[in-house]
Amino acid sequence: xxxxxxxxxxxxxxxxxxxxxxxxxxxxxxxxxxxxxxxxxxxxxxxxxxxxxxxxxxxxxxxxxxxxxxxxxxxxxxxxxxxxxxxxxxxxxxxxxxxxxxxxxxxxxxxxxxxxxxxxxxxxxxxxxxxxxxxxxxxxxxxxxxxxxxxxxxxxxxxxxxxxxxxxxxxxxxxxxxxxxxxxxxxxxxxxxxxxxxxxxxxxxxxxxxxxxxxxxxxxxxxxxxxxxxxxxxxxxxxxxxxxxxxxxxxxxxxxxxxxxxxxxxxxxxxxxxxxxxxxxxxxxxxxxxxxxxxxxxxxxxxxxxxxxxxxxxxxxxxxxxxxxxxxx
Amino acid sequence: xxxxxxxxxxxxxxxxxxxxxxxxxxxxxxxxxxxxxxxxxxxxxxxxxxxxxxxxxxxxxxxxxxxxxxxxxxxxxxxxxxxxxxxxxxxxxxxxxxxxxxxxxxxxxxxxxxxxxxxxxxxxxxxxxxxxxxxxxxxxxxxxxxxxxxxxxxxxxxxxxxxxxxxxxxxxxxxxxxxxxxxxxxxxxxxxxxxxxxxxxxxxxxxxxxxxxxxxxxxxxxxxxxxxxxxxxxxxxxxxxxxxxxxxxxxxxxxxxxxxxxxxxxxxxxxxxxxxxxxxxxxxxxxxxxxxxxxxxxxxxxxxxxxxxxxxxxxxxxxxxxxxxxxxx
Numbered sequence: 001x002x003x004x005x006x007x008x009x010x011x012x013x014x015x016x017x018x019x020x021x022x023x024x025x026x027x028x029x030x031x032x033x034x035x036x037x038x039x040x041x042x043x044x045x046x047x048x049x050x051x052x053x054x055x056x057x058x059x060x061x062x063x064x065x066x067x068x069x070x071x072x073x074x075x076x077x078x079x080x081x082x083x084x085x086x087x088x089x090x091x092x093x094x095x096x097x098x099x100x101x102x103x104x105x106x107x108x109x110x111x112x113x114x115x116x117x118x119x120x121x122x123x124x125x126x127x128x129x130x131x132x133x134x135x136x137x138x139x140x141x142x143x144x145x146x147x148x149x150x151x152x153x154x155x156x157x158x159x160x161x162x163x164x165x166x167x168x169x170x171x172x173x174x175x176x177x178x179x180x181x182x183x184x185x186x187x188x189x190x191x192x193x194x195x196x197x198x199x200x201x202x203x204x205x206x207x208x209x210x211x212x213x214x215x216x217x218x219x220x221x222x223x224x225x226x227x228x229x230x231x232x233x234x235x236x237x238x239x240x241x242x243x244x245x246x247x248x249x250x251x252x253x254x255x256x257x258x259x260x261x262x263x264x265x266x267x268x269x270x271x272x273x274x275x276x277x278x279x280x281x282x283x284x285x286x287x288x289x290x291x292x293x294x295x296x297x298x299x300x301x302x303x304x305x306x307x308x309x310x311x312x313x314x315x316x317x318x319x320x321x322x323x324x325x326x327x328x329x
Numbered sequence: 330x331x332x333x334x335x336x337x338x339x340x341x342x343x344x345x346x347x348x349x350x351x352x353x354x355x356x357x358x359x360x361x362x363x364x365x366x367x368x369x370x371x372x373x374x375x376x377x378x379x380x381x382x383x384x385x386x387x388x389x390x391x392x393x394x395x396x397x398x399x400x401x402x403x404x405x406x407x408x409x410x411x412x413x414x415x416x417x418x419x420x421x422x423x424x425x426x427x428x429x430x431x432x433x434x435x436x437x438x439x440x441x442x443x444x445x446x447x448x449x450x451x452x453x454x455x456x457x458x459x460x461x462x463x464x465x466x467x468x469x470x471x472x473x474x475x476x477x478x479x480x481x482x483x484x485x486x487x488x489x490x491x492x493x494x495x496x497x498x499x500x501x502x503x504x505x506x507x508x509x510x511x512x513x514x515x516x517x518x519x520x521x522x523x524x525x526x527x528x529x530x531x532x533x534x535x536x537x538x539x540x541x542x543x544x545x546x547x548x549x550x551x552x553x554x555x556x557x558x559x560x561x562x563x564x565x566x567x568x569x570x571x572x573x574x575x576x577x578x579x580x581x582x583x584x585x586x587x588x589x590x591x592x593x594x595x596x597x598x599x600x601x602x603x604x605x606x607x608x609x610x611x612x613x614x615x616x617x618x619x620x621x622x623x624x625x626x627x628x629x630x631x632x633x634x635x636x637x638x639x640x641x642x643x644x645x646x647x648x649x650x651x652x653x654x655x656x657x658x
Contacts (some may be wrong), residue, residue: 036638041637265624267636274640275622279608282648293604297596306371307596308364311603319611 041137048136052161059167060193063233073109076141083147084116125156126273160266170199195230370466377465389522392562402438405470411443412476455602489595499528499643524559529636
């Protein structure tokens with residue numbers, strides 16, 4: 001098995017596409033082999049520009065991502081990670097809908113991967129970062145991470161990106177509400193898509209006015225003021241402007257030190273997630289903890305104790321134990 | 330402080346509305362006091378019927394919830410917990426939009442609480458359950474939990490309810506896709522809202538056909554086949570039918586043993602969350618772990634090690650330590 005993993009790693013380093021797909025699958029499956037892959041690839045991780053694209057369902061994110069990926073793919077390998085495309089409600093884009101990327105996808109310049117958001121042990125956010133890591137190590141210059149920005153875990157994902165694009169449409173609703181809700185804090189670039197519809201210019205103006213309030217009309221040249229772009233992704237209108245904005249933000253991140261800060265924050269958050277994962281696994285592989293859990297459930301149901309007290313007793317019992325303690329068979 | 334908490338608890342048990350609001354706030358803030366409240370209320374928790382209402386943004390969930398709450402409030406206290414109403418994209422219902430519930434809300438028969446999904450330490454799902462617990466202990470016969478069912482944590486919430494209502498609208502998109510994506514597994518009741526729009530009957534028929542496939546045309550009377558209801562919540566059309574369906578499902582849960590099973594599953598999941606929370610707090614209050622974390626970050630940045638190795642070393646070092654080990658100052 002080990003020999004076979006080494007073989008895949010070697011083929012991966014040689015740029016073999018099938019090896020990339022294989023290693024991504026291993027990472028998606030999790031467990032010891034996933035960990036071995038990520039450890040082995042670690043020195044090669046960190047070069048890709050990670051761009052999160054988020055917005056409400058129906059804003060045209062997939063189309064926009066496909067347009068951008070297709071253009072970028074003329075210069076570099078591009079990774080596209082679509083998170084939660086199988087959510088019950090988003091209606092999501094399956095690979096079949098992605099034929100716009102057709103040529104570049106065929107020629108192996110774009111790697112597309114969709115991640116379901118259900119049931120991933122270590123949390124969706126950790127999981128996504130790890131898949132992006134593999135694409136990064138494979139040499140993708142840019143990885144586009146597309147999420148429906150509604151849930152907490154989806155927002156965690158975009159916050160780990162270097163650049164976050166927020167896509168809105170005139171129907172997104174009351175923009176003032178949007179402002180209040182913290183979008184201003186996560187967006188590096190705004191795109192008002194479906195810009196031929198009523199209200200598009202008004203939405204863009206409102207966002208710009210809110211940005212004026214925040215940055216002033218003559219912003220500090222050292223700070224980044226998110227541009228507000230109009231686009232009609234379906235007609236491929238606005239793609240060059242978006243790509244230029246991504247490039248400017250990338251350059252600004254590099255020169256301002258923001259990239260280093262973001263990478264540090266993402267690493268901290270990743271390491272924290274890994275520790276939480278590992279410590280949880282430790283607890284549930286401990287025989288005493290497992291027994292206390294089962295007994296505690298029954299005691300709670302009999303009304304003899306409370307969930308908090310049981311949780312405490314499990315943690316107390318567990319942390320009291322020296323190394324080499326009893327293990328579940 | 331302790332005296333004052335006891336005072337609030339006493340007033341809570343006497344049915345004082347302000348005390349309920351106060352204890353909910355304490356629980357929302359988390360920490361030791363939250364834990365004391367939940368421990369104290371624990372014997373009174375477990376009577377409420379917990380109903381999750383989920384569906385895509387714009388399906389009319391808030392209106393439906395308001396209608397149902399208003400009717401139920403003629404019989405019992407009703408809790409309404411709206412999760413993530415301030416999400417950047419859902420556009421969400423603020424209390425101001427909730428004037429439909431006006432009278433019952435004024436008369437103190439409905440408790441409305443909105444929970445933001447951002448930044449809650451122990452996870453949104455745990456948090457929400459605890460607020461629902463307080464409403465349960467206060468004597469709410471039904472607690473309606475409204476979420477935009479897109480993110481993982483939002484789905485975790487509805488899965489802890491006794492009854493899950495999935496609200497769809499004709500524009501929800503390809504219903505077959507919906508079926509595939511696991512909605513069939515979480516829905517106890519389907520509501521096709523905005524039923525006067527084109528495609529409403531077709532959507533209802535498609536859901537029914539999918540249910541036929543799953544349950545057969547003559548379902549086992551011992552199993553629950555989700556009804557598919559048509560509604561126009563804005564015009565208060567369909568509310569009595571929905572309330573009747575909720576009542577039927579509640580009765581079925583009680584007689585079939587499903588309620589006991591669901592309560593057990595929810596308790597297990599809750600206890601697991603609490604253990605994870607407690608164990609994480611233990612780790613990060615450990616001086617050695619905190620030091621290894623900081624050192625590890627730097628070593629990773631220097632390319633000397635990998636995140637997985639550092640996480641391992643933290644957990645290994647930590648679990649090796651006997652009780653009474655070094656604490657962070």
